[in-house]
Amino acid sequence: MASVVKGSFSATGFSAEEEFKAGDFHISGSFVGTVQLQRRIGTVWQPIAQFTDTGTVIDDETTFENGTAKTMRFQCIAYTSGTINYHME
Numbered sequence: 001m002a003s004v005v006k007g008s009f010s011a012t013g014f015s016a017e018e019e020f021k022a023g024d025f026h027i028s029g030s031f032v033g034t035v036q037l038q039r040r041i042g043t044v045w046q047p048i049a050q051f052t053d054t055g056t057v058i059d060d061e062t063t064f065e066n067g068t069a070k071t072m073r074f075q076c077i078a079y080t081s082g083t084i085n086y087h088m089e
Contacts, residue, residue: 009035009076009084017073024089025072027051031082040071052078 003018008029017040025037037049074086 004087004089005073006085006087008086009033009079012076012079014076015074015086015088017071018088019069019071020088021069023072025049026087027053027074027084029083029085031084032080033076033082033084034078035084035086036075036077038073038075040073045073045075
């Protein structure tokens with residue numbers, strides 16, 4: 001069974017983190033804010049994509065090199081209004 005992390009932001013904060021060998025990452029909702037997709041390298045979280053939007057669906061489908069699992073999470077780094085939905089699988 002594939003891992004799934006989903007939820008929403010209505011303030012700044014972090015999603016749960018999970019390991020993925022490949023991933024389909026979605027941001028949706030009616031919002032004003034900024035969300036980063038991040039991966040952990042050792043003990044450091046590195047942003048690999050940043051989404052700033054006012055309501056369209058944003059998809060990022062990624063397959064990691066050599067099928068190596070990466071620990072991923074979303075971080076809402078700026079929040080103004082609305083609900084930011086996230087989904088990783």
